[in-house]
Amino acid sequence: xxxxxxxxxxxxxxxxxxxxxxxxxxxxxxxxxxxxxxxxxxxxxxxxxxxxxxxxxxxxxxxxxxxxxxxxxxxxxxxxxxxxxxxxxxxxxxxxxxxxxxxxxxxxxxxxxxxxxxxxxxxxxxxxxxxxxxxxxxxxxxxxxxxxxxxxxxxxxxxxxxxxxxxxxxxxxxxxxxxxxxxxxxxxxxxxxxxxxxxxxxxxxxxxxxxxxxxxxxxxxxxxxxxxxxxxxxxxxxxxxxxxxxxxxxxxxxxxxxxxxxxxxxxxxxxxxxxxxxxxxxxxxxxxxxxxxxxxxxxxxxxxxxxxxxxxx
Amino acid sequence: xxxxxxxxxxxxxxxxxxxxxxxxxxxxxxxxxxxxxxxxxxxxxxxxxxxxxxxxxxxxxxxxxxxxxxxxxxxxxxxxxxxxxxxxxxxxxxxxxxxxxxxxxxxxxxxxxxxxxxxxxxxxxxxxxxxxxxxxxxxxxxxxxxxxxxxxxxxxxxxxxxxxxxxxxxxxxxxxxxxxxxxxxxxxxxxxxxxxxxxxxxxxxxxxxxxxxxxxxxxxxxxxxxxxxxxxxxxxxxxxxxxxxxxxxxxxxxxxxxxxxxxxxxxxxxxxxxxxxxxxxxxxxxxxxxxxxxxxxxxxxxxxxxxxxxxxxxxxxxxxxxxxxxxxxxxxxxxxxxxxxxxxxxxxxxxxxxxxxxxxxxxxxxxxxxxxxxxxxxxxxxxxxxxxxxxxxxxxxxxxxxxxxxxxxxxxxxxxxxxxxxxxxxxxxxxxxxxxxxxxxxxxxxxxxxxxxxxxxxxxxxxxxxxxxxxxxxxxxxxxxxxxxxxxxxxxxxxxxxxxxxxxxxxx
Numbered sequence: 001x002x003x004x005x006x007x008x009x010x011x012x013x014x015x016x017x018x019x020x021x022x023x024x025x026x027x028x029x030x031x032x033x034x035x036x037x038x039x040x041x042x043x044x045x046x047x048x049x050x051x052x053x054x055x056x057x058x059x060x061x062x063x064x065x066x067x068x069x070x071x072x073x074x075x076x077x078x079x080x081x082x083x084x085x086x087x088x089x090x091x092x093x094x095x096x097x098x099x100x101x102x103x104x105x106x107x108x109x110x111x112x113x114x115x116x117x118x119x120x121x122x123x124x125x126x127x128x129x130x131x132x133x134x135x136x137x138x139x140x141x142x143x144x145x146x147x148x149x150x151x152x153x154x155x156x157x158x159x160x161x162x163x164x165x166x167x168x169x170x171x172x173x174x175x176x177x178x179x180x181x182x183x184x185x186x187x188x189x190x191x192x193x194x195x196x197x198x199x200x201x202x203x204x205x206x207x208x209x210x211x212x213x214x215x216x217x218x219x220x221x222x223x224x225x226x227x228x229x230x231x232x233x234x235x236x237x238x239x240x241x242x243x244x245x246x247x248x249x250x251x252x253x254x255x256x257x258x259x260x261x262x263x264x265x266x267x268x269x270x271x272x273x274x275x276x277x278x279x280x281x282x283x284x285x286x287x288x289x290x291x292x293x294x295x296x297x298x299x300x301x302x303x304x305x306x307x308x309x310x311x312x313x
Numbered sequence: 314x315x316x317x318x319x320x321x322x323x324x325x326x327x328x329x330x331x332x333x334x335x336x337x338x339x340x341x342x343x344x345x346x347x348x349x350x351x352x353x354x355x356x357x358x359x360x361x362x363x364x365x366x367x368x369x370x371x372x373x374x375x376x377x378x379x380x381x382x383x384x385x386x387x388x389x390x391x392x393x394x395x396x397x398x399x400x401x402x403x404x405x406x407x408x409x410x411x412x413x414x415x416x417x418x419x420x421x422x423x424x425x426x427x428x429x430x431x432x433x434x435x436x437x438x439x440x441x442x443x444x445x446x447x448x449x450x451x452x453x454x455x456x457x458x459x460x461x462x463x464x465x466x467x468x469x470x471x472x473x474x475x476x477x478x479x480x481x482x483x484x485x486x487x488x489x490x491x492x493x494x495x496x497x498x499x500x501x502x503x504x505x506x507x508x509x510x511x512x513x514x515x516x517x518x519x520x521x522x523x524x525x526x527x528x529x530x531x532x533x534x535x536x537x538x539x540x541x542x543x544x545x546x547x548x549x550x551x552x553x554x555x556x557x558x559x560x561x562x563x564x565x566x567x568x569x570x571x572x573x574x575x576x577x578x579x580x581x582x583x584x585x586x587x588x589x590x591x592x593x594x595x596x597x598x599x600x601x602x603x604x605x606x607x608x609x610x611x612x613x614x615x616x617x618x619x620x621x622x623x624x625x626x627x628x629x630x631x632x633x634x635x636x637x638x639x640x641x642x643x644x645x646x647x648x649x650x651x652x653x654x655x656x657x658x659x660x661x662x663x664x665x666x667x668x669x670x671x672x673x674x675x676x677x678x679x680x681x682x683x684x685x686x687x688x689x690x691x692x693x694x695x696x697x698x699x700x701x702x703x704x705x706x707x708x709x710x711x712x713x714x715x716x717x718x719x720x721x722x723x724x725x726x727x728x729x730x731x732x733x734x735x736x737x738x739x740x741x742x743x744x745x746x747x748x749x750x751x752x753x754x755x756x757x758x759x760x761x762x763x764x765x766x767x768x769x770x771x772x773x774x775x776x777x778x779x780x781x782x783x784x785x786x787x788x789x790x791x792x793x794x795x796x797x798x799x800x801x802x803x804x805x806x807x808x809x810x811x812x813x814x815x816x817x818x819x820x821x
Contacts, residue, residue: 201643
């Protein structure tokens with residue numbers, strides 16, 4: 001009967017096990033993989049997505065889905081660039097997360113006020129936000145070549161990119177929120193059994209709204225970093241990020257039915273996807289197989305995390 | 314008796330979950346054409362044995378012969394193919410489909426994969442034959458639990474089941490419906506089928522079964538003929554000692570119900586069938602709500618705490634309670650222990666500790682940060698008070714027995730000294746020991762000055778625990794009685810009288 005604990009262990013650490021295997025394989029196959037610059041680069045490049053995936057974890061644990069974070073990212077990008085050019089670069093960087101937070105709040109309010117599934121509501125708001133981003137940028141690129149704007153995306157602290165520090169701090173805060181605060185407990189309860197949570201005196205709608213607001217904030221923060229790095233705001237930024245973020249969360253073993261999950265595993269999920277990408281690059285493998293491989297890895301992860309669940313019905 | 318065929322012969326059956334053995338070395342013969350009762354305390358393994366016999370669980374060890382043939386693989390499809398069907402405690406229907414579609418789910422008549430939509434006609438024939446009557450076009454989700462059970466039975470009959478396992482089928486039924494179900498069981502038996510009846514209601518088991526198998530802590534105690542048994546016999550073999558207590562819990566009463574009204578309700582109405590309820594509960598008083606199934610007792614409770622929208626005035630502890638929501642009710646100290654612990658009561662994805670503290674997070678946190686030490690201390694205390702097994706603060710409650718889940722559910726509400734507590738079916742599906750603990754907890758609450766509203770389908774429970782009982786019919790309180798002055802038979806008769814009166818109203 002050691003089967004169940006072993007399975008549980010694999011389900012919890014599947015994403016780590018896969019990362020370790022991939023790191024070993026890539027190290028053996030290429031000399032340029034296990035180098036500090038390469039690893040820091042992977043982390044740096046994927047920090048914005050990882051920030052979004054970390055926040056998406058809370059949304060999914062509370063039983064929701066947010067398909068609009070890619071569009072919020074776009075709004076954040078054009079807003080911060082526009083404000084940086086026309087007002088002040090620091091103000092531009094600051095406003096991206098604020099705008100994201102407001103849009104996320106709007107998502108949450110729409111979902112709870114209309115009482116519709118978040119999946120449907122965020123498909124609609126995603127188009128609205130995307131449209132707003134196009135209107136704000138007038139369909140053009142907004143270049144911001146100012147050091148006061150690009151420092152957060154390109155700067156380093158102690159030899160490590162600032163973006164990695166931001167990710168680290170953000171993920172730790174969310175982990176703390178989820179595991180140690182009463183808000184985190186409410187998120188787990190609402191996702192695990194909304195009726196029971198409501199009858200326990202929890203204002204479930206407020207909890208759901210808060211998770212969407214956090215996802216919006218994260219998308220805005222991610223867009224500030226990414227826009228600063230490329231010193232350019234554009235409405236097409238962030239396209240497809242929502243699905244990558246959701247894929248990473250699920251890769252990390254967070255249940256799509258809500259109630260169970262962990263922030264660090266979603267961040268690990270982002271890096272697993274990134275490592276596959278990086279592997280294709282440094283091995284000069286045929287990029288035609290990249291999507292196929294990524295899809296197979298996600299399928300395998302889902303398979304592991306749902307194994308043994310049939311009995312629980 | 315000796316000439317009968319053996320329908321199911323189990324030898325050396327053992328089942329374990331996650332390393333915990335819940336059934337050990339059980340031998341049992343189920344004869345064809347009998348009603349066979351499975352009894353035992355909660356956690357004794359009666360439900361597990363029923364599920365093994367019905368093909369829902371596979372035994373870890375042992376063998377099973379079905380109508381004389383050894384079975385190798387044993388799961389729901391194999392069981393159905395051999396004529397064994399199971400009716401679950403938590404009924405498993407597709408709510409969006411009609412009665413007929415549910416009954417014939419998976420066995421629809423078809424031509425090359427295209428449905429012929431003959432389910433309604435086939436259902437009519439089946440209902441004619443079995444004596445059940447339901448509207449074939451109703452959606453399963455809109456039916457009462459009793460009607461859903463009928464759908465489950467029809468489903469088994471539609472598959473030509475020769476053996477039907479019924480797991481706690483009466484736990485949500487009123488007395489009249491239980492009698493009806495027993496009639497059905499006898500019909501099934503008379504037509505040569507076998508019924509395996511898992512229940513903790515010993516009176517019911519004694520009334521209708523031919524043989525009874527008693528389990529204790531996962532072990533077989535004995536299989537006996539029903540006519541040789543009394544309730545006291547059964548209880549003592551279930552508990553394993555001749556010093557077993559009375560089958561019914563002792564009556565607990567607080568010394569003196571105070572005269573000051575704690576909860577006053579005037580003209581409470583909700584769109585879910587509450588039609589003008591007036592009610593007063595004093596501090597330290599236990600008031601029972603008795604009624605037949607569908608009388609609207611649960612709906613009254615939901616309207617009171619604001620889980621359903623409602624009109625009317627509620628005054629709690631002297632101040633009006635307006636704009637009712639469950640969150641505000643919890644803040645004010647008016648709490649509901651809901652009847653359905655899986656759906657409304659517990660968050661199965663969280664451990665015991667997190668469930669116990671869920672309504673009181675503010676008490677266990679400072680500026681929003683939880684103190685897990687304080688949580689653990691509280692959880693340990695509650696687990697000890699209610700003797701929850703397994704006694705682990707981080708236990709996975711989805712694997713607990715029904716009785717232990719119920720203890721967690723009730724315990725979670727008593728953590729933070731509420732002013733008034735509504736118990737909806739607090740002892741449903743729990744064994745004698747847990748029941749006594751729960752009743753003690755209710756009496757102790759009242760002794761501390763808490764007002765209690767007790768909803769139960771068991772009139773004996775209402776009369777045994779409450780000081781005063783309100784008889785409910787169609788969302789109204791029709792009569793109030795002092796529980797010391799009436800017998801269960803009086804109350805039941807009165808309730809049936811209300812019901813026939815109101816059916817007269819329909820014709821008037």
